[in-house]
Amino acid sequence: MTAIVTTDLAKRYAEVNALDGVTLALEEHRIHGLLGRNGAGKTTLMKLLTGQVFASSGSMEVLGGNPVENVDVLSQTAFIQESQKYPDTFRPIDVLRIAAGAYPKWDQAYADRLVERFQLPTKRLIKKLSRGQLSGIGIVVGLASRAPLTFFDEPYLGLDAVARRMFYDELLHDFAEHPRTVVLSTHHIDEVANLLEHVVILDQGKVLLDADTDELHDAALTVSGRADDVDAFLAGREPLEHTRLGSLATATLAARDGDERAAREAGLDISPVSLQALFVHLTTANASATDPATPVATA
Amino acid sequence: MLDDSKPLFVAVAEQIEDGILDGSYPEDAAVPSTNELAAFLRINPATAGKGLGLLVDAGVLIKRRGIGMFVAPGARAALRERRKLAFEDQFIAPLLREAAALGIGPEELANMITKEVAR
Known part of the structure; x- marks a missing residue:
């Protein structure tokens, strides 16, 4: 079964086509990599798929339905954003309590273990936390929600190499025990290459590559x-x-x-040619192939 | 840890083969499960499963439903034969090519090998 299908999906802002004719089919129970340079359209695509912004044209189906204001779809979807904002009075424990109520498959015991592993101070005000601790909250919510469809958008800003490795190990382990569809967007391509079963590279709002990682080795x-x-x-x-x-x-x-x-x-x-090198080659070649006057969106 | 000149699932299969050849996995013994392998090598479980699948298809491993994968009887000898065939292609041919480039004749090469073995 496919978890996500988009057909000619586009999102235009006044100055720029953030997404331009994106047609994709992402199979369920896989870890998909969503790669691209800053401004390539990755976050826009994830926001569309989670109903946070509206498409200018095209269509999409997420877990068999339209995500826009559709509680059946959204309760099964977790979207961990790089720049998640929380109310000023919130502590991590408040976020975890809300997440526990929002996600039907939430595993509290697992969340507690992750909080310990990532050494999160659950009772300190979130606005006083470090960038890495903030990322830690997102990781706990993203993993413990066990949502059938989980988006991680650059989930580990501020995390050091040890903590990132902890995240990969937890993701692999929990994914193996509780298969689900994961879309992981990151700039740490070398680090995640072996975790991904399928890769989509976006560039300037378009799909530049859509392939299984097994095939890429010979590409x-x-x-x-x-x-x-x-x-x-x-x-x-x-x-x-x-x-x-x-x-x-x-x-x-x-x-x-x-x-x-x-x-x-x-x-x-x-x-x-490693995935990282292929990514650099493809996006560089694409940039020099287009009119340099074309405005490039920034994230 | 894994040979990156090959597709990852092939490298996974070869690593298990190496373990069978060196006796780490004796015949009839269990090999790691897909999830154990994925966690240990930090790779996607589907990739690990594909690597094990290659060995099942080749008759090197036997799948026992609900229990796991086991080294097939005779797998070690069969692997050794197969690797011997590949040895010529992967090691002898490049050796001869490099020797020719350096002007090392067959006799000199044979002497070098004999000397190295005696060391």
Whole structure:
């Protein structure tokens, strides 16, 4: 079953097309990565899917219904936002109490364990918490809600590497025991690459890539060796990146069948392209391909 | 920890194979479950499951419903045969290529190997 289907979804603001013709189908019970540079439209897409803003055109179906003012859908959806605002008088314990009432599958014992693990002061005013502790609240709510559809939008600003790893471990562990659909948006691509089963890259409001991570391993390759040999290998193909140092050169290109063998026979070294590197190559190539005068939205 | 020159699920399968070859997982012994493997390697459970699935399809592992996955009888010998075939492609061929580039003839190469083995 698919958890999220969008068809030609668009959101226009006065100056900019934040989302432009987004057509996606995200399967349920998977961890999906939603990647993109700042202003690519990630947050806008998640806000549309959770009914927080309205689409300019196109259609969407979330857990089988329209999310807009639809309590059946929204009670099954958790959206952990990077810049979640809380009332001035709120303490973490108040947030957790509200979450416990809002999410039918809320697990209080698990929430308590997470609070301890992330060392959250539950009775201090939220406005006095550090950026990392604020992120910690979001993580506790996002995980303990066990919502069938959970969005994490850059959930760990201010968290150090140890705490981020704790989040990944908890996410994997709880996801394995309680399968659900997770959409994770982050700039820490290298860190999450192995957690993702499927990846969507947005760029300038459009879908630049929509693929299973298994397939991505073979989607591109980097070859390096003598510049003449690299040129001969490229043979007119447009590489994603091509750098040269003296008589040596390196090129990264979208792979075709037989490339590896051909490169090896040409005496070139072959190396895999990580998700992070692929992301950088694709978004960079896309930026230089469009009119530089096109305004780029900021988050 | 995992070989990143291959798709992740293939690297997972090879890591289990390595464990069978070196005796970490004897025949008839249980191998880690999908979720254990995912947590240990910090990878998506679907990827871990796909890696184990490769080994089930190849007859290396046997699935016992509701209990887990076990090393098939004869798996170790079969794996060793398969790896020997791949050895030629992955190790001998590049060795000969590099030797040729350096002007090392077959006799000199054989001497080098004999000397290295004796060390």
